[in-house]
Amino acid sequence: xxxxxxxxxxxxxxxxxxxxxxxxxxxxxxxxxxxxxxxxxxxxxxxxxxxxxxxxxxxxxxxxxxxxxxxxxxxxxxxxxxxxxxxxxxxxxxxxx
Numbered sequence: 001x002x003x004x005x006x007x008x009x010x011x012x013x014x015x016x017x018x019x020x021x022x023x024x025x026x027x028x029x030x031x032x033x034x035x036x037x038x039x040x041x042x043x044x045x046x047x048x049x050x051x052x053x054x055x056x057x058x059x060x061x062x063x064x065x066x067x068x069x070x071x072x073x074x075x076x077x078x079x080x081x082x083x084x085x086x087x088x089x090x091x092x093x094x095x096x097x
Contacts, residue, residue, distance in 0.1 A: 021029070
């Protein structure tokens with residue numbers, strides 16, 4: 001059941017039970033209910049914020065990892081190009097003799 005449904009049911013039960021209560025008891029229950037609702041909203045908001053922070057962290061980590069992989073690939077390619085250039089120079093020197 002969703003929490004809003006539970007809250008609605010709880011409010012209905014409180015309303016029925018309030019019929020036999022003094023105004024002071026009813027006021028106290030209303031205050032308690034309001035604080036309980038505020039606490040539930042706070043828990044939901046912090047849970048949502050935590051999920052967003054976690055997702056942002058995962059995305060940032062993926063970006064950093066991808067950047068590192070790209071830089072490593074560039075370094076490897078530069079090394080291969082230099083090795084090929086040296087090989088080609090050697091071959092050119094051998095062929096000119």
